[in-house]
Amino acid sequence: MSLRADQIERYSRHILLQDIGGKGQEKLLAGRVLIIGAGGLGAPIALYLGAAGVGTLGIADADMVDVTNLQRQVIHFTPDIGKPKVVSAAEKVRAINPDVTVHPHQEWISAENIAGFIADYDFIIDGTDNFATKFLINDACVLGNKPYSHGGILRFDGQTLTVKPHESACYRCIFSAPPPKDAIPTCSEAGVIGVLPGVIGTIQATEAIKYLLGIGDLLTGRLLTYNATSLTFREIRIQRNPKCPVCGSQPTLTELKDNSDALNVCELETT
Amino acid sequence: MTFVKTKLELEKLIAGDTLEVLLCEGEPLSNVPKTAIEQGFTVVENVHVKDNVHKLVIQKREGSPA
Numbered sequence: 001m002s003l004r005a006d007q008i009e010r011y012s013r014h015i016l017l018q019d020i021g022g023k024g025q026e027k028l029l030a031g032r033v034l035i036i037g038a039g040g041l042g043a044p045i046a047l048y049l050g051a052a053g054v055g056t057l058g059i060a061d062a063d064m065v066d067v068t069n070l071q072r073q074v075i076h077f078t079p080d081i082g083k084p085k086v087v088s089a090a091e092k093v094r095a096i097n098p099d100v101t102v103h104p105h106q107e108w109i110s111a112e113n114i115a116g117f118i119a120d121y122d123f124i125i126d127g128t129d130n131f132a133t134k135f136l137i138n139d140a141c142v143l144g145n146k147p148y149s150h151g152g153i154l155r156f157d158g159q160t161l162t163v164k165p166h167e168s169a170c171y172r173c174i175f176s177a178p179p180p181k182d183a184i185p186t187c188s189e190a191g192v193i194g195v196l197p198g199v200i201g202t203i204q205a206t207e208a209i210k211y212l213l214g215i216g217d218l219l220t221g222r223l224l225t226y227n228a229t230s231l232t233f234r235e236i237r238i239q240r241n242p243k244c245p246v247c248g249s250q251p252t253l254t255e256l257k258d259n260s261d262a263l264n265v266c267e268l269e270t271t
Numbered sequence: 272m273t274f275v276k277t278k279l280e281l282e283k284l285i286a287g288d289t290l291e292v293l294l295c296e297g298e299p300l301s302n303v304p305k306t307a308i309e310q311g312f313t314v315v316e317n318v319h320v321k322d323n324v325h326k327l328v329i330q331k332r333e334g335s336p337a
Contacts, residue, residue: 003279008272008275008276008279009272012272012275015275015278015279016274016275016278016306018310018311021278021279021282022278022279022282023282
């Protein structure tokens with residue numbers, strides 16, 4: 001692949017960087033990233049990865065744009081209310097960068113379909129607000145050996161972790177099972193400051209770009225937490241758990257299943 | 272954009288090869304040699320050719336960006 005004249009201009013600020021250059025930009029254009037969730041986290045992730053020229057973006061979400069989304073889901077605009085989120089998000093990414101092929105998947109992710117989705121991508125990003133799906137994404141990525149970025153937000157707090165299956169700690173190494181339904185308030189109950197997904201989602205997009213380029217140190221083995229009120233980041237070192245039910249030495253979780261007891265979803269509950 | 276295009280050509284070379292670039296005076300002449308050195312290349316020649324045009328010879332060395 002060689003860059004066209006218009007691509008050289010578009011990506012000139014990347015090409016100038018010592019760790020990217022033309023060859024790195026070609027890697028991004030050949031890269032395939034699946035974003036699960038086109039909400040608060042998925043919005044900056046899709047916008048930045050699209051602008052960066054990640055060549056193929058899958059965006060999965062079954063939800064429709066609602067007026068309560070617009071305070072933080074910056075990829076959706078007021079005229080998009082009522083439109084499928086994946087359609088709205090795909091339109092914006094294509095408008096920013098026609099180089100990007102966007103595959104909108106207007107479906108809820110489930111144990112039945114997730115393996116098929118992630119198989120086609122190099123890197124997966126969890127942009128959900130739903131414990132059941134977060135655990136499912138972790139399990140599917142570990143079992144399918146796909147690197148992925150976990151992200152979560154609530155009120156003024158966010159967290160993110162990158163997982164390289166069988167090399168670094170996974171989400172279940174830290175949290176072996178989802179919390180019971182209703183144990184944790186949802187965003188619609190507890191609220192979320194609108195700028196928070198911008199911070200966490202942008203870090204997740206950075207991880208995807210670094211992974212595709214093969215540069216830097218990924219956020220593996222380190223859970224990064226962020227509190228917006230005190231403006232503090234904290235890094236918690238985490239190691240692989242030999243008793244992890246999915247990536248431990250004697251895994252008990254060897255096939256995917258939905259955790260309906262843990263269904264605790266911002267977007268789902270507002271629809 | 273001059274260094275962007277220069278860098279793309281430098282990436283195609285192997286260590287030890289040189290690239291000849293004709294530059295206009297002003298911003299390109301002030302930026303390209305400086306950035307090439309910052310990014311690990313060697314400027315082996317920088318001469319005035321004619322009018323406001325300069326010739327720059329840049330060498331890719333071991334450890335220069337791929």
